[in-house]
Amino acid sequence: MNDSGQQAAGAAGPKRKDARRNQRILLEAAASVFVASGVEAPVRDIAARAGVGVGTIYRHFPTRADLIVAVYRHQVDACAEAGPALLASHESPYEALAQWIDRFVDFLVTKHGLAGALQSDNAGFDALHAYFLDRLVPVCGQLLDAAADRGEIRPGFGGLELMRGVGNLCIGADSDPRYDARRMVALLIAGLRRT
Template sequence: MTTGSVSPRRADTRRNHERILIAAADSLVRSDELSFNAIAKQAEVGVGTVYRHFPTPEALILAVYRREVAHLVDVVPALLEQYTPEQAFRTWTTDHLAHYMMTKRGLANALRTTAVSPGELPAKAFEAMVGAISSLLQANADAGTVRPDLDPETVLRGLGGLFYLDPASDWRGQAAALADLLWQGMRGPGTCHCS
């Protein structure tokens, strides 16, 4: 094996870890209870593998929470590189934040059972999301598509309605409608009205 290469076993371990987190996040969209057996089946790993990665439900819940928040922040630069600022905002809202909010319902209930101090993770998540939305708003203000005086926390609170999306309904359409409504309020006199 050459220096700097990743062993096939280590790469497989990372893939399994990620598949378990994806399956757990998907499970939390529907419920606040985690079944290690169901997660193992969806992730296509043995239940022992799930327990090796996450010895307790609390460890799995915290890992899902951290992964979801990190994704919301980490995806912003790629969206701004790939899309116009307006499209990046809309994609972040409908494809990423909406999914997080639906997962958060199950996570919120599941987190109540963990040993983490109340408010510690939600406060950190809110700060991280304010940072992500600040980047999106700044790119749009620079492009002239939104007012430059927007408060990121206010915009994020306006998007809080995504929390009530029903994963069994047309949640994408509802998320897009909320983004459209908020977008109208974010534009101001003299902003570009291009889509």
């Protein structure tokens, strides 16, 4: 490769990194606005939160559905990436599991509106649901296996089984302020402990 080719390759790397960072900022701003105001919030509110113009959002996400899907996938990815990081940073795999489940509850409760908005497009929703399962079930399974291997929980629980239980406990949490899903999930997770 000649010098000009190396310079072009070097310039493309930081530019792609900046583009990814900018997109991440947009997605995080959109997620915050969606949680606070719902998925029908004005795009100008998202742009203001991200510190960009409305045109920038439409350049990245031509339709609201594109933006909602991207936010949902971004949040799934963040939850998936948190599992191994928590496992690496905690002495106790059970504590890592408990903290990951806490993040999963946040995801379920705050992203319910995103999933609801996408259910009108069954094919798109099915693809996102498959993405959700493909990314998160193995992470939950890894955390469960690590805690069982350490003897902190009883063995024999699967990631999908636990995630379904947690999901069922979160139903209605976004519409009834008297219901404390996090408290109920904490009881479920405590029940995994080996006595």
